[in-house]
Amino acid sequence: MQKTAVEKSNDPIAAQLAPVGRETVQDRVYLELRRALIGGLFEPSQVLTIRGLADALMTSTMPVREALGRLITEKALEALPNRSVRVPPITLERMDDLLRARILIEGEAIALAATRMSPRQVSVIESMLGEWDEMRALKHKKDVDREVTLNQRFHFEIYRACGSAVLIPMIESLWLQSGPCIRVAIYAFSDAGEVDTAHFHRSIVAALSVQDPTAAREALIADISRPFNFLRNKLQSEAASKGKS
Amino acid sequence: MQKTAVEKSNDPIAAQLAPVGRETVQDRVYLELRRALIGGLFEPSQVLTIRGLADALMTSTMPVREALGRLITEKALEALPNRSVRVPPITLERMDDLLRARILIEGEAIALAATRMSPRQVSVIESMLGEWDEMRALKHKKDVDREVTLNQRFHFEIYRACGSAVLIPMIESLWLQSGPCIRVAIYAFSDAGEVDTAHFHRSIVAALSVQDPTAAREALIADISRPFNFLRNKLQSEAASKGKS
DNA sequence: TTTTTTGATTTGTGATCACACTTGTATTGA
DNA sequence: TCAATACAAGTGTGATCACAAATCAAAAAA
Structure with a gap:
């Protein structure tokens, strides 16, 4: 039998070893x-x-x-x-362009996921909600990095369930492109007094647990639109004040 | 004034020269x-x-x-x-996955383009229809390369009009991924007796000329679905005959 | 003071080399 | 004859170097 390096051995001892x-x-x-x-x-x-x-x-x-x-x-x-x-500069046109694409593709992904997620998978992302709560309750100092990471894990745990090997890389590319914008938005958020970010995630989980694609899509759109809308207002007001001076 | 190499000169003579x-x-x-x-x-x-x-x-x-x-x-x-x-192998799941993504994104792109294309732009792609006719009339020997190229130019001329710098690279990526499939499908087409490929393109142009986003999207979906459906049937029948033998 | 020019430094690109790993083919052993 | 081993050719990865283009700073000229 031809043995190559890529296939896993059947040796009972080696079976306990994770491939390096x-x-x-x-x-x-x-x-x-x-x-x-x-x-x-x-x-x-x-x-x-x-x-x-x-x-x-x-x-x-x-x-x-x-x-x-x-x-x-x-x-x-x-x-x-x-x-x-x-790293690409932020413009209003580009932001709107990115948001539209994200609504289109991530909306489709979550609608697909809603019909395919098992109760087991739903409970996994539901537990993330708790993680979120304790993070916000424990410390009021802004831990932006952890918040971004948790948000990312939450969303991609859902997207992975859509089962499309084509859509997921596209969503990753979109997150990569909107990353710089989001960061600015989050900082602006914490300056402007924190509104309830967890509310949107709760309605997403609620829609997923009853397997409602439309509700899930709408909740997701509200969630990802918020930082963009916030940032758009911020940029517009800055541009207006700069135009006066 | 600081002069760098990237900015175009204002010299009236140099203005006629295209940047190399x-x-x-x-x-x-x-x-x-x-x-x-x-x-x-x-x-x-x-x-x-x-x-x-x-x-x-x-x-x-x-x-x-x-x-x-x-x-x-x-x-x-x-x-x-x-x-x-x-180059990635073709599987039925991957084909369906690719087609769904293309319908989603290219459909959105053409719907956007339908509301934004000027009559001038419509006439440009309308002229491609004629190019297509003469190509098919002139020689019956299959010139797959030219057909693929013309089809590509036709579609991307439309997509460019959607004005989204985010969607277009995604569509290019999708074409790149479905390229190998399409080639197989086109060869299968010309073997199986050519049905009217131009018909779909005519209805796309018709929808665009009256700025009807819904009709344009539906015509496009029919157009890009055809080779995929054809190839899916081909693969399924091959798999069935192989299962018997 | 402002503009131009000159030179030095930095930067991306392409080529070449060394190394480790894989793969395919002989050679050896039973 | 067949399996296992050993050897050789092929392949990807990373480092280093040479070169051209761009950038920046200082000096010279207006």
Whole structure:
């Protein structure tokens, strides 16, 4: 029998060992930059240099340039004609464009998921609601990173249940693109006095637990529209005050 | 005044000169591979090697590996655990998944375009209809490449009018992913006796010329569903006959 | 003071090399 | 004859270097 390295052995001892994933440096760089972008660690219009990132990530330039290339193709970063690369600036048109696409695709994904989620899966995301509560109750100091991460886990746990290997990468790309916007919005939120963010998530869970695709879609649209609408108002008022001065 | 290379000169003589784009080798490789994938020049499950492609494209391995990385992130190619890369195989589930996503996103794009296209723009794509006719009238020998190219130009001329910088790259990614399927379907078409492919395009143009988003969306759905449905039947009958033998 | 020019530094791109892993083919053993 | 081993060719990954283009700063000219 031909034995290749990719297939798992049937040895009863080896069966207890988890396969040691051979992640490349390039993958680690890519995932790290992804995390930073979705979390909004880079600000819009900031330019990124290959050697600078390589130094910060303690690797050579090679894995970084390939990771940057990948991020550029999914529009998470932008290639300037000078061949330098920056995180895309925020404009009103782009925000509306992103929100429309997210409503379209994430709405479809959650509608699909609503009809396919088992009660077991629903209970998993329901438990996240509790996590959210205790986080907000425990400490009032803003822990934006954890909030962003939890929000991301909540949404993608749902999207994964839609069972589409095509839609999910697209949603990831959309989150990557709207990451910088969201970060700005969240900071603006906590400045403007926190409204109940958990309310939307509760209605999403409620719709999913009764397998109602339409209600789930509408609750989701309300949820993801809120930071965009907030940010749009903020940008418009800033533009108005700047126009006067 | 600071003068950089990226900004266009105001010199009245230089104004007549088109900027000479500084396309990198990597870009050329990427575009060439894209073209090959959408055109279906690679067959499903075919593995691609960096050095092999570098030899074929007459460059070093460097631009090729970066282009491959980009194509992998947009799911146009697939990275195997062995770290070799292949064009994804066709499965029934994946086909249905792709078709659903295309109906969702391209349908939205054409509905947006229907309300925004000027009569001038409509006449441009209407003229493509004629191109199609003369191509089919002139020679009966199948010129699949030209047919695929014209079909692509026709669709993207419409999508561009939707004015969404977010949706269009997603549609390109979807075409990239469904490219290998389409090629197989087109060959199957011409074997099975050609039904009127132009009919669908005529109804699309008709809907656009009266700015009817719903009709345009439905005509488009019929158009892009046809090869998928055809291919699905073909695969199912093949699977059935293979199950018997 | 303002503008232009010159030079030094930084940056992205492509090529080449070394290394580790995989794969395919002989060779050896039973 | 067949299975296992050993060897050889092939492949992806990461590092380093050379080069051209871009950027920035200081110096020179207006």
